[in-house]
Amino acid sequence: MEIRPVRTEADYKAALKEISRLVEHDPDIGTPDGDRLDVLSTLVQAYEAKNFPIDPPDPIEAIKFRMEQAGLSPKDLEPMIGKRNRVYEILNRKRALTLPMIWRLHKGLGIPAENLIKPPA
Template structure:
């Protein structure tokens, strides 16, 4: 098993190719163990060199609504009355901690995405 840190773009690409060849490996076999190790190395490299910024909270909500086929009315149990839902979706009001908790719990939106300071809301 030839494993080394990923230091260059070439190391990264080569490792991705090795992973592709191991995708059918069964768990708890030498190839399965190698696959786990290589995936861990690639994830660390990507976190370092390709960091992903969290989405805007409103965009995260709209994306999840689209995924689940929800309408603004469906958010009322989590956010409040329809006028409050539209204030949130139109960036007129920031999310409260209770709203964040409810959206996370009921829609599975990562809390980290919901607590990020929105781009166009004046937070006091």
């Protein structure tokens, strides 16, 4: 049961194949196969984070996505952003988010603050 670092595309594919095989057998936690699955999954996660990074979403797109998920209208954002015309200025990219707006959106909508501070596209 040799486990090696995942450094190359070939290592990555081999690890994914082994993970797939292990998942089919659904090993219990704490068993040798369960531990192997856990370690391989961690190695694959680290490889993917390094080689296939995912950029955080655009702040305005993140707000619009959360609005759509929760069925919110621009009026619902007024407590977090300000008067309705200010909400539309933000959503139409005519005005930048301020730090107080970012914190209120973070708390009110649960959008990670680091996503909201990214400069809009």
